Amino acid sequence: MRFLNSKTLEFEEFLGEAGRGIPPYAILSHTWGLDEVSYKDHVDKKSASQKGFVKVAGCCRLADFEGFGYVWIDTCCIDKSSSAELSEAINSMFQWYRDAAICYACLSDVDSSEDATLETFSFAGSRWFTRGWTLQELLAPAEVVFLASDWKEIGTKMSLAKEVSCITGTGLSALTERRWSDYSVAQMMSWAAGRQTTRPEDEAYCLMGLFGVNMPILYGEGLKAFYRLQLEILK
Structure with a gap:
């Protein structure tokens, strides 16, 4: 896997599996916007001038503060010019989120001053809950920390399990225990219905x-x- 060093923001690559060659790492879940940082942008030293660099820097800064030396971010850690690498990444994505020590879910349209347990506020209406890829990014990691637009913590998958279950229609045991075998294929498909x-x-x-x-x-x-x-x- 190719990671960003959380201190230097330079790429480093490791072979193996989590705990056996792959170091503990933080992973970012987010919705893509304009001017995201690509692998080539970062290699060519152009990333700092792009809007998406705020997420890259913010994720690395938080990971470093919390003691994680490496970060994986889908926008820039995959060389999408290589069809073989892109195919491997997509087929491995669920495993990479599952094996992460922590997943930071950045909800750029949520204000940290609001009460996430109240349905009327922006947490429940965040775009993050409407995207297809973020379903696996919610379910696969053991620990998901929800962050507002200012990178302040809103809550976690565990502390907000009931609220997230209501918002997404996802079963509680799927969220808190990652027990997908409790659910039928039709039920799991329903979790993805309406996502874009x-x-x-x-x-x-x-x-x-x-x-x-x-x-x-x-x-x-x-x-x-x-x-x-x-x-x-x-x-």
């Missing part, structure tokens, strides 16, 4: 890890990806 992805293929790709399947990544196939996902689940 930028590309139609990602509606399927973002669910592969939750259902424990792997398949080739073929951007351009459109909705055929979801048909292939269903076949893999049936197998």
Whole structure:
């Protein structure tokens, strides 16, 4: 895996698995915006001038403060110019979130001064809860910390489990114990209903890890990806 060093913000690569070659790391969950930092941007030393660098720097600063030496961020830790690397990353994404020591969920449209337990405030209406990829980023990690736009903590997946379950329709045991076997395929599919992805293929790709399947990544196939996902689940 390719990480950002939380102190130097330089890339470092490790081989192996979590605890065996892969060091403890923090991982970022967020919704993409304009001018995100790519792998090439960071290698070319252009990232500091981009809007998305605020998230990169903020995540690394928090991880370093909390004692994590490495950070993984999907915008810049994958070289998306390599189709092989992109395919491996998408097929491994659920595992990478599952194996993270902590997941920082950055909700850029939420104010830290609000009470997240009240349905009327911005936490319940955050865009983060509407995106396809953030479902696995919510479920896979053991610890998820919700952060507001100012990087202050709102709560955790555990402390806000009831609220998050109501917002997402996700079962409580799936959130608190990561026991997906308690639920049918139809129930898990319902958790993804209404969530959106930028590309139609990602509606399927973002669910592969939750259902424990792997398949080739073929951007351009459109909705055929979801048909292939269903076949893999049936197998």
